[in-house]
Amino acid sequence: MSKNNKENKKNKPQRVKPKLLKGFRDYSPAQQAARENILAKLRQAVELMGFQPLQTASLESADVLLGSHYTEDSLAELFGFVGPDEVNMALRYEFTLSLARYVASQVNLPLPFRRYQYGNVWRVDKPGPGRFREFMQFDIDIVGTKNMLADAEIIAAMVSMMEGLGIERFEVRYSNRKILNGLIEWAGIDRDRGPDVMRVLDKFEKQGRQAVIAELGQGRTDDSGARIPGLNFPVEQIEKISQFLQEGLASENDPMNWVDEHLAGFETATEGQTELYAIQSHLSSMGISESKARVDLTIVRGLGYYTGPVFETTLLDLPEYGSVFSGGRYDNLLDRFQSQSVPAVGTSVGIDRLLASLIALDAITLNEATSQVLVTVMDREQTSAYLAMVAELRMAGIRAEIYSGDTKNLTRQVKYGDKVGIPVAVIAGSNEFEANQVTIKNLAAGADKAGATDDREAWLKAEGFQITVDRDQMVSQIKTMLGIK
């Protein structure tokens, strides 16, 4: 390479690769339209129940998200960094702590506070298929009450959101951490080990009793050959848990009877039972059947912060997706900020996983927000007439655009409409203008005939998918073609 060439290269602007960060994604128009559609339905469902929209800041100070004792390492797990004014900050990884901060700072907030929030959250997890570092969540919570009416309302909202999305075959199942705490007490296990036991019990539904027993004891080797260490509880304690799993959760029994028989002396368990009966009764009063929402003591939720009822929602036709909506009661919401405790209950759904499941269930179709009509520009001298058509279509509430690209070639213009997914094209050349007519072409109908262009043309005409009508019939003919009344 000559020196001259080298210098030329140096002076050239250095190009950058148009690449996304690892674990991030864009949403194409079809995907984004589907997400907007989902959000609109969820919002409608929860607003009907009095939940109000809140929007908090995306960045929070590190101590709001992590408490006062955070380390550099824990900050790095959160897209955390040193921001302006040398303040440690991070992108939120969920909404609950921001909700807590908001509630703690609003002295005059009327309680109970029913709020929903949706938006992006960020997590530095290892990216993988369907696992992203930025994703959208939709949360609802009722803050400031211990009343089981609130827990029942959250469950009712989950039912209502699922139904609003057009899903029929789903099931909300709920349990109560207090019963499990009673069980742990009954088994003679130290209260401090409760969270460890919960984490293992959470695996019962997927992994079965033997796996749980092994993990409570000396550990096990899973299917992949990985060693899972055990909690090393004494045999007599494990026996008691095993008895609960075997007898209490046996499908032919009502687990509540088992609780009555074995945990009656343990106040926490009885309290938990009373709460579940209250929820059951409230749901029934709202007309929600047991086929939609029922007590199931196998529900645990792995997370440490739940203090009472816990909920999961599964799609009966997609059990492998696990729980799409999960939540529960967490009465320690504000403990990070103040000594006065504020109880709360809520649930959360990941919009993108929900979208994936709706697609798998054929409950949503992609590609919705394009123009319905493309007005082509066959003769540039007639641009004014084409624009008048576009304006008229829009006035009639029909999504329409003029072909605004640089090509004069009509075939390429129509092809553009086809590729974007616009169902109808309007075409007018000298013949049409002389006769005061327009040609209307149903692009959607011909889409499957895309292979043979000539055949398609003939087919469209024969089938009435390409018609020439009087100019003043344009809007009404297009409405008919689009199935709009």
Place this chain on the structure above:
Amino acid sequence: MSKNNKENKKNKPQRVKPKLLKGFRDYSPAQQAARENILAKLRQAVELMGFQPLQTASLESADVLLGSHYTEDSLAELFGFVGPDEVNMALRYEFTLSLARYVASQVNLPLPFRRYQYGNVWRVDKPGPGRFREFMQFDIDIVGTKNMLADAEIIAAMVSMMEGLGIERFEVRYSNRKILNGLIEWAGIDRDRGPDVMRVLDKFEKQGRQAVIAELGQGRTDDSGARIPGLNFPVEQIEKISQFLQEGLASENDPMNWVDEHLAGFETATEGQTELYAIQSHLSSMGISESKARVDLTIVRGLGYYTGPVFETTLLDLPEYGSVFSGGRYDNLLDRFQSQSVPAVGTSVGIDRLLASLIALDAITLNEATSQVLVTVMDREQTSAYLAMVAELRMAGIRAEIYSGDTKNLTRQVKYGDKVGIPVAVIAGSNEFEANQVTIKNLAAGADKAGATDDREAWLKAEGFQITVDRDQMVSQIKTMLGIK
């Protein structure tokens, strides 16, 4: 303090202040409901014109946002940091570069691409009243065409969005950078100094001719006493610019005539004029009057990257808000990523400034997304009956909630409804249940009587704002009270 006390303090959880980061904010339910309302109207307006929703990642790699030659300092101006895998990344500060990345990476994207995107952007500006570090923008662009139909469509969209928001008194004004480039050539100013001249010309409308002349020459001292350095152009060059400002922009003249007379020999200027005439003609064909959108050569837009038509939108009743929608043509969109140039034109609006201006214009009211009805719980034994009422109201499409707080005190329950802004309360005690009736109270009507509680009670009854009706009349009576048909 005894040692014991000290140790107690040490063991206590260390509380964190529930504080927002500087320059960040939360949106209360009333504010967020108003923003959602604005977004819905903007989306409706642009979807009718065939714009499709796109959503890109919030975090981008530093070179996508800043080009390959960025420095640590420029990264720090963007909420930039070293993320996972030691990659330099930052939160987006606008959407255009993400749009460019998206277009450059989508080989099969049909062009022209009409897209809209809304969402948060982040900037490390000094925070101040109304100036935040996180704010929401709404952008529309048409990518992949040089056709002036696209520019006209963007202007038409600005008109349509303003009208969709219910704003009547606004004005879109547009100009063309090419005419100004011709002017600069005519004045004998070096093309490389173009961006500097544009930046100064942009001040003409606000600061006047003398200020512009001074800044083109030896500089000036502004009202605050601050020294603004001059560009030190020779007198004969400044004279020519001054002539344009004085004669060309004189309100009694059509500036296009001045351009004809003086810049006819300058190809760029003529090209710019032809483009503006095309836009004028297209807008007229779409039925958009000159009172809504007109040519105004005082429009410059300070930013360097515009290459053709530029637009501004002002609210005639709030001129001090400046331009609410701004945009223009930028034909170098993809230059960072590839050698093949892709033209584009678009506009952008800040949702929060728009909200502030709509509030100032009384064109929007806050407080919209609360329940419409609060069903109080006077007698807990009757919870089932109250829940049935709530379910019935929701079935009728009325936003309703049961009082789910812990207090049994009816006055406090009603006060909660009042504070949240719920307009109607339903009350039923033993009298009502015995007679199979309910009492309906219009809380909204009494709101201004909040001072004198006793008077209010009497007033509500006298005015028919508190009525007792048969249980089966509940829904229809509430609909009447809410003005729902």
